[in-house]
Ligand SMILES: NC(=O)C1=CN([C@@H]2O[C@H](COP(=O)(O)OP(=O)(O)OC[C@H]3O[C@@H](n4cnc5c(N)ncnc54)[C@H](O)[C@@H]3O)[C@@H](O)[C@H]2O)C=CC1
Protein backbone atom coordinates (compact mmCIF):
# COMPACT_ATOMS: atom_id res chain seq x y z
CA UNK A 1 0.00 0.00 0.00
CA UNK A 2 1.30 3.44 -0.96
CA UNK A 3 0.23 6.67 0.73
CA UNK A 4 0.60 10.17 -0.66
CA UNK A 5 0.34 13.22 1.59
CA UNK A 6 -0.20 16.52 -0.25
CA UNK A 7 0.80 19.53 1.87
CA UNK A 8 3.80 19.16 4.18
CA UNK A 9 2.67 21.70 6.77
CA UNK A 10 1.74 21.26 10.45
CA UNK A 11 -0.87 18.58 9.86
CA UNK A 12 0.37 16.89 6.68
CA UNK A 13 3.79 16.21 8.16
CA UNK A 14 2.24 15.12 11.44
CA UNK A 15 0.24 12.45 9.61
CA UNK A 16 3.20 11.44 7.45
CA UNK A 17 5.34 11.00 10.58
CA UNK A 18 2.57 9.15 12.44
CA UNK A 19 1.88 6.81 9.53
CA UNK A 20 5.59 6.14 9.02
CA UNK A 21 5.40 4.27 12.34
CA UNK A 22 2.45 2.17 11.18
CA UNK A 23 3.00 -1.55 10.79
CA UNK A 24 0.62 -1.40 7.81
CA UNK A 25 3.24 0.35 5.70
CA UNK A 26 6.64 -0.68 4.51
CA UNK A 27 9.42 1.88 4.69
CA UNK A 28 9.54 4.33 1.79
CA UNK A 29 5.87 3.79 1.04
CA UNK A 30 4.96 7.28 2.19
CA UNK A 31 5.20 9.93 -0.50
CA UNK A 32 4.93 13.59 0.46
CA UNK A 33 4.30 16.42 -2.00
CA UNK A 34 4.54 20.16 -1.44
CA UNK A 35 4.74 23.02 -3.90
CA UNK A 36 7.00 25.18 -1.73
CA UNK A 37 10.74 24.93 -2.48
CA UNK A 38 11.57 25.57 1.18
CA UNK A 39 9.32 22.73 2.34
CA UNK A 40 10.80 20.42 -0.30
CA UNK A 41 14.34 21.12 0.86
CA UNK A 42 13.33 20.21 4.42
CA UNK A 43 11.47 17.13 3.17
CA UNK A 44 14.46 15.85 1.24
CA UNK A 45 16.39 15.72 4.52
CA UNK A 46 13.87 13.25 6.00
CA UNK A 47 15.10 9.90 4.74
CA UNK A 48 11.94 7.88 5.47
CA UNK A 49 9.79 9.87 2.97
CA UNK A 50 9.88 10.15 -0.79
CA UNK A 51 9.50 13.87 -1.53
CA UNK A 52 7.75 15.14 -4.67
CA UNK A 53 7.00 18.45 -6.35
CA UNK A 54 5.06 17.22 -9.40
CA UNK A 55 1.62 15.62 -8.98
CA UNK A 56 2.14 13.46 -12.07
CA UNK A 57 5.16 11.76 -10.48
CA UNK A 58 3.34 10.52 -7.38
CA UNK A 59 -0.50 10.67 -7.64
CA UNK A 60 -0.84 7.69 -10.04
CA UNK A 61 1.24 5.51 -7.67
CA UNK A 62 -0.88 6.19 -4.56
CA UNK A 63 -3.59 3.97 -3.06
CA UNK A 64 -4.62 6.57 -0.48
CA UNK A 65 -4.16 10.33 -0.94
CA UNK A 66 -4.21 12.64 2.09
CA UNK A 67 -4.99 16.30 1.34
CA UNK A 68 -3.54 18.66 3.95
CA UNK A 69 -3.43 22.06 2.26
CA UNK A 70 -5.39 25.10 3.44
CA UNK A 71 -9.06 25.15 2.36
CA UNK A 72 -8.50 28.15 0.05
CA UNK A 73 -5.89 26.14 -1.90
CA UNK A 74 -8.28 23.22 -2.39
CA UNK A 75 -9.94 24.20 -5.64
CA UNK A 76 -6.70 24.90 -7.54
CA UNK A 77 -5.05 21.79 -6.19
CA UNK A 78 -8.00 19.55 -7.10
CA UNK A 79 -8.15 20.95 -10.63
CA UNK A 80 -4.50 20.00 -11.13
CA UNK A 81 -4.95 16.66 -9.34
CA UNK A 82 -7.90 15.53 -11.46
CA UNK A 83 -5.71 14.72 -14.49
CA UNK A 84 -3.68 12.15 -12.53
CA UNK A 85 -6.16 10.32 -10.28
CA UNK A 86 -7.42 6.73 -10.79
CA UNK A 87 -10.98 5.55 -9.96
CA UNK A 88 -10.12 3.16 -7.07
CA UNK A 89 -8.07 5.67 -5.06
CA UNK A 90 -9.25 6.75 -1.62
CA UNK A 91 -8.96 10.48 -0.85
CA UNK A 92 -8.71 11.59 2.78
CA UNK A 93 -9.24 15.31 3.29
CA UNK A 94 -8.39 16.98 6.59
CA UNK A 95 -9.35 20.45 5.36
CA UNK A 96 -11.76 22.42 7.52
CA UNK A 97 -15.09 23.07 5.85
CA UNK A 98 -14.47 21.47 2.44
CA UNK A 99 -17.43 19.18 1.91
CA UNK A 100 -17.55 15.75 0.28
CA UNK A 101 -19.70 16.83 -2.68
CA UNK A 102 -17.16 19.49 -3.64
CA UNK A 103 -14.24 17.12 -3.10
CA UNK A 104 -15.92 14.60 -5.44
CA UNK A 105 -16.70 17.30 -7.99
CA UNK A 106 -13.20 18.78 -8.04
CA UNK A 107 -11.11 15.61 -7.65
CA UNK A 108 -13.13 13.25 -9.86
CA UNK A 109 -12.79 10.60 -7.11
CA UNK A 110 -15.73 9.05 -5.26
CA UNK A 111 -14.13 7.24 -2.31
CA UNK A 112 -13.80 10.17 0.09
CA UNK A 113 -13.00 10.30 3.80
CA UNK A 114 -13.52 13.74 5.33
CA UNK A 115 -11.58 14.01 8.58
CA UNK A 116 -10.98 16.67 11.21
CA UNK A 117 -7.84 16.21 13.31
CA UNK A 118 -6.31 18.47 15.93
CA UNK A 119 -2.83 19.70 16.76
CA UNK A 120 -2.03 17.27 19.64
CA UNK A 121 -1.74 14.70 16.82
CA UNK A 122 1.86 15.98 16.69
CA UNK A 123 2.58 14.07 19.90
CA UNK A 124 0.28 11.10 19.27
CA UNK A 125 -2.50 12.59 21.43
CA UNK A 126 -4.74 13.85 18.65
CA UNK A 127 -8.46 13.34 18.09
CA UNK A 128 -9.57 12.87 14.49
CA UNK A 129 -13.27 12.73 13.70
CA UNK A 130 -14.17 11.34 10.29
CA UNK A 131 -17.04 10.47 7.98
CA UNK A 132 -16.90 8.48 4.74
CA UNK A 133 -18.75 8.68 1.44
CA UNK A 134 -20.91 5.58 0.73
CA UNK A 135 -18.43 4.45 -1.95
CA UNK A 136 -15.72 3.72 0.68
CA UNK A 137 -15.75 -0.01 1.47
CA UNK A 138 -15.62 -1.37 5.01
CA UNK A 139 -12.06 -2.60 4.57
CA UNK A 140 -10.95 0.77 3.14
CA UNK A 141 -12.58 2.51 6.08
CA UNK A 142 -10.77 0.27 8.57
CA UNK A 143 -7.47 0.87 6.78
CA UNK A 144 -7.91 4.66 6.88
CA UNK A 145 -9.01 4.46 10.52
CA UNK A 146 -5.86 2.60 11.48
CA UNK A 147 -3.79 5.26 9.69
CA UNK A 148 -5.63 8.05 11.53
CA UNK A 149 -5.07 6.20 14.81
CA UNK A 150 -1.30 6.53 14.36
CA UNK A 151 -1.69 10.14 15.60
CA UNK A 152 -4.02 9.43 18.53
CA UNK A 153 -7.70 8.49 18.66
CA UNK A 154 -10.22 8.52 15.83
CA UNK A 155 -13.99 8.87 16.03
CA UNK A 156 -16.39 8.02 13.22
CA UNK A 157 -19.32 10.44 13.06
CA UNK A 158 -22.58 10.01 11.17
CA UNK A 159 -22.70 13.23 9.13
CA UNK A 160 -20.66 16.06 7.71
CA UNK A 161 -22.56 18.42 10.02
CA UNK A 162 -20.87 16.63 12.92
CA UNK A 163 -17.48 17.10 11.23
CA UNK A 164 -18.15 20.86 11.21
CA UNK A 165 -19.30 20.59 14.83
CA UNK A 166 -16.19 18.68 15.88
CA UNK A 167 -14.13 21.40 14.18
CA UNK A 168 -15.65 23.78 16.74
CA UNK A 169 -14.87 21.44 19.66
CA UNK A 170 -11.76 19.32 19.07
CA UNK A 171 -10.29 20.81 15.86
CA UNK A 172 -10.05 24.39 17.08
CA UNK A 173 -10.35 23.40 20.77
CA UNK A 174 -6.62 23.27 21.60
CA UNK A 175 -6.52 27.02 20.86
CA UNK A 176 -9.25 27.64 23.48
CA UNK A 177 -7.17 25.78 26.05
CA UNK A 178 -4.10 27.85 25.11
CA UNK A 179 -6.24 31.00 25.40
CA UNK A 180 -7.21 30.06 28.97
CA UNK A 181 -3.57 29.21 29.78
CA UNK A 182 -2.37 32.54 28.38
CA UNK A 183 -4.88 34.46 30.55
CA UNK A 184 -3.83 32.57 33.67
CA UNK A 185 -0.14 33.14 32.93
CA UNK A 186 -0.79 36.86 32.50
CA UNK A 187 -2.61 36.88 35.87
CA UNK A 188 0.31 35.05 37.53
CA UNK A 189 2.80 37.57 36.10
CA UNK A 190 0.63 40.42 37.37
CA UNK A 191 0.60 38.81 40.84
CA UNK A 192 4.42 38.95 40.88
CA UNK A 193 5.64 35.57 39.59
CA UNK A 194 8.47 35.33 37.06
CA UNK A 195 7.62 34.24 33.51
CA UNK A 196 9.19 30.85 34.16
CA UNK A 197 7.31 30.28 37.42
CA UNK A 198 4.03 31.47 35.82
CA UNK A 199 4.51 28.88 33.09
CA UNK A 200 5.16 26.06 35.56
CA UNK A 201 2.24 27.05 37.80
CA UNK A 202 -0.20 27.10 34.90
CA UNK A 203 1.00 24.13 32.87
CA UNK A 204 1.20 21.79 35.88
CA UNK A 205 -2.28 22.93 36.94
CA UNK A 206 -3.71 22.09 33.51
CA UNK A 207 -1.90 18.75 33.30
CA UNK A 208 -2.96 17.78 36.83
CA UNK A 209 -6.60 18.79 36.36
CA UNK A 210 -6.94 16.93 33.05
CA UNK A 211 -5.27 13.79 34.45
CA UNK A 212 -7.55 13.90 37.48
CA UNK A 213 -10.58 14.17 35.20
CA UNK A 214 -9.36 11.37 32.93
CA UNK A 215 -8.79 9.00 35.83
CA UNK A 216 -12.32 9.36 37.22
CA UNK A 217 -15.97 9.13 36.22
CA UNK A 218 -16.76 12.54 37.67
CA UNK A 219 -18.07 15.44 35.60
CA UNK A 220 -16.17 18.75 35.46
CA UNK A 221 -18.93 20.25 37.65
CA UNK A 222 -18.35 17.61 40.35
CA UNK A 223 -14.61 18.28 40.27
CA UNK A 224 -15.26 22.03 40.57
CA UNK A 225 -17.29 21.34 43.71
CA UNK A 226 -14.35 19.36 45.16
CA UNK A 227 -12.00 22.32 44.69
CA UNK A 228 -14.40 24.99 45.93
CA UNK A 229 -14.97 25.41 49.67
CA UNK A 230 -18.03 27.30 50.85
CA UNK A 231 -17.12 30.99 51.13
CA UNK A 232 -13.59 30.22 49.87
CA UNK A 233 -11.26 31.42 47.13
CA UNK A 234 -12.39 29.10 44.32
CA UNK A 235 -16.02 30.05 44.87
CA UNK A 236 -14.97 33.70 44.48
CA UNK A 237 -13.34 32.88 41.13
CA UNK A 238 -16.22 30.69 39.88
CA UNK A 239 -18.78 33.34 40.94
CA UNK A 240 -16.76 35.95 39.03
CA UNK A 241 -16.84 33.72 35.91
CA UNK A 242 -20.59 33.15 36.27
CA UNK A 243 -21.24 36.90 36.80
CA UNK A 244 -19.28 37.58 33.62
CA UNK A 245 -21.12 34.89 31.66
CA UNK A 246 -17.85 33.09 30.81
CA UNK A 247 -19.67 29.76 30.38
CA UNK A 248 -21.95 31.22 27.68
CA UNK A 249 -19.05 33.07 26.05
CA UNK A 250 -17.03 29.85 25.69
CA UNK A 251 -20.03 28.13 24.09
CA UNK A 252 -20.45 31.13 21.75
CA UNK A 253 -16.79 30.79 20.73
CA UNK A 254 -17.17 27.07 19.96
CA UNK A 255 -20.28 27.83 17.88
CA UNK A 256 -18.40 30.62 16.06
CA UNK A 257 -15.86 28.00 14.91
CA UNK A 258 -18.65 25.54 14.00
CA UNK A 259 -20.48 28.23 12.00
CA UNK A 260 -17.25 29.27 10.27
CA UNK A 261 -16.67 25.64 9.23
CA UNK A 262 -20.18 25.57 7.70
CA UNK A 263 -19.49 28.90 5.97
CA UNK A 264 -16.17 27.61 4.58
CA UNK A 265 -18.13 24.72 3.09
CA UNK A 266 -20.17 27.22 1.07
CA UNK A 267 -17.04 29.16 -0.02
CA UNK A 268 -14.92 26.15 -1.03
N1 LIG B 1 -3.40 23.37 12.17
C1 LIG B 1 -4.38 22.76 12.79
O1 LIG B 1 -4.49 22.72 14.03
C2 LIG B 1 -5.43 22.02 12.00
C3 LIG B 1 -5.50 22.14 10.63
N2 LIG B 1 -6.47 21.48 9.93
C4 LIG B 1 -6.55 21.57 8.47
O2 LIG B 1 -5.35 21.08 7.95
C5 LIG B 1 -5.05 21.74 6.74
C6 LIG B 1 -3.60 22.14 6.74
O3 LIG B 1 -3.37 23.03 7.82
P1 LIG B 1 -1.88 23.30 8.33
O4 LIG B 1 -1.10 22.03 8.28
O5 LIG B 1 -2.01 24.03 9.59
O6 LIG B 1 -1.37 24.28 7.14
P2 LIG B 1 0.13 24.64 6.72
O7 LIG B 1 0.07 25.99 6.10
O8 LIG B 1 1.06 24.40 7.86
O9 LIG B 1 0.45 23.56 5.58
C7 LIG B 1 -0.10 23.58 4.29
C8 LIG B 1 0.98 23.11 3.33
O10 LIG B 1 0.38 22.95 2.06
C9 LIG B 1 1.31 23.38 1.05
N3 LIG B 1 0.54 23.66 -0.16
C10 LIG B 1 -0.32 24.68 -0.43
N4 LIG B 1 -0.85 24.56 -1.65
C11 LIG B 1 -0.31 23.43 -2.18
C12 LIG B 1 -0.47 22.77 -3.43
N5 LIG B 1 -1.28 23.24 -4.37
N6 LIG B 1 0.23 21.64 -3.64
C13 LIG B 1 1.06 21.15 -2.70
N7 LIG B 1 1.25 21.73 -1.48
C14 LIG B 1 0.57 22.85 -1.24
C15 LIG B 1 1.98 24.58 1.67
O11 LIG B 1 3.24 24.85 1.06
C16 LIG B 1 2.14 24.11 3.13
O12 LIG B 1 3.38 23.44 3.35
C17 LIG B 1 -6.01 22.92 6.61
O13 LIG B 1 -6.92 22.66 5.58
C18 LIG B 1 -6.70 23.00 7.95
O14 LIG B 1 -8.06 23.33 7.80
C19 LIG B 1 -7.36 20.65 10.55
C20 LIG B 1 -7.31 20.49 11.90
C21 LIG B 1 -6.36 21.17 12.74
Ligand SMILES: O=C(O)[C@@H]1CCC=N1
Nearest residue numbers: 096118167171172173
Ligand atom coordinates in the same frame (compact mmCIF):
# COMPACT_ATOMS: atom_id res chain seq x y z
O1 LIG C 1 -8.42 27.17 12.16
C1 LIG C 1 -8.68 26.35 11.26
O2 LIG C 1 -9.37 26.68 10.28
C2 LIG C 1 -8.17 24.95 11.37
C3 LIG C 1 -9.27 23.96 11.50
C4 LIG C 1 -9.25 23.45 12.91
C5 LIG C 1 -8.03 24.00 13.45
N1 LIG C 1 -7.42 24.76 12.60
